[in-house]
Amino acid sequence: MASKDIATHRAGAEIYHGATLCKQKARELLDKFRLPETLMPFNDLIELGFNPTTGFMWMKQQKPTKYRVKDTGVSSYASELTGFLEDRRMRKLTGIKSKDMMIWMTISDVSIDRGDPNKIIFTTSMGLWKSFPVTAFENEPEEVK
Template structure:
């Protein structure tokens, strides 16, 4: 199903391939949308697409992964295809992301920051249940691309200084 939706949005989309470029573009997208840069700690990404006209985003990775956000003790599962409609501080109609609550996996449908000054990010299920957690728990942690990002920025600064 997600693949069919992706196909509808491919035309006029920015599409990137390759693990390093996809990681960089996913972090750029989160930054552009004013969301924490560690929100999508995907591994072995193969494709990232963003259709600015429709606000549709997709991320493809080789295999489903799980990640534990240590600061809040939350385990999250990311499928091979993650899709969402984005706008500043929001992921809407999200698919491919689940969180473990007690003993069951619960799909997430929306992630948003209502009030940036609150320091809270809200996760909502298709059933309308929501949980509010600190934004700081979803920032990039060392070893999750933070080091790579600073290496890329360092290289860009060096190139800019050279001419």
């Protein structure tokens, strides 16, 4: 499904290749939309695309990975990640799961709380949500082997 969405939004998109350039551009994109620059791991990206007309963003990495962010738990990232960027929000996400109480939950939305910009909210596809302080994303996530 992610590959099909990527193909749909490729026309008119800014596309970058190579780990160093993709990491730099991904951080710039998140910063532009006022999201924490270390919200997601960017170490093994092979392609990053962003369509400024639709707001669609995608990332391709070498292999699926798991990372731990201080005080938030473990998250799993598929080899293809997609979503739509808006001011302080990523919506319709695909390829991201978070483990909570031994259950993997698909993350579909990440947003900065409008009422309290020091909180970031993660919402599942089932409507469940959890908030964390934005400061939890100040440091690089660590890979879980």
